[in-house]
Amino acid sequence: MAIIVNKREEQTELQQRIAAELREKAAANSRTENDIKAPEYDVEKSEYMKNLSDSHLPGWVWLIILVVAAVAAFFIAQLMVKK
Numbered sequence: 001m002a003i004i005v006n007k008r009e010e011q012t013e014l015q016q017r018i019a020a021e022l023r024e025k026a027a028a029n030s031r032t033e034n035d036i037k038a039p040e041y042d043v044e045k046s047e048y049m050k051n052l053s054d055s056h057l058p059g060w061v062w063l064i065i066l067v068v069a070a071v072a073a074f075f076i077a078q079l080m081v082k083k
Helices: 003-010 013-035 059-082
Strands: none
Touching: none
16 A cells, blocks of 8 residues: 555646546546437348348258269269279
8 A cells, every 4th residue: 555655746737637638538438428318220120131131052952063063073083993
């Protein structure tokens, strides 16, 4: 506790004033940030989201593509080996 008291005694009047102003500004900013509420969006009711379709392929389609590609690669490799 004595160290804190000594540090404050060593501060000039200008430093003490600046520190007090900064503390006031920090307190004011913390109050205003807590008072501000973020807007609430309801995606289900949004006009932008209506009539949109899912544009990615389902997993089973990717599996079929992968199997066909693997079979094709196997047959191409067999043709290369026979030559």
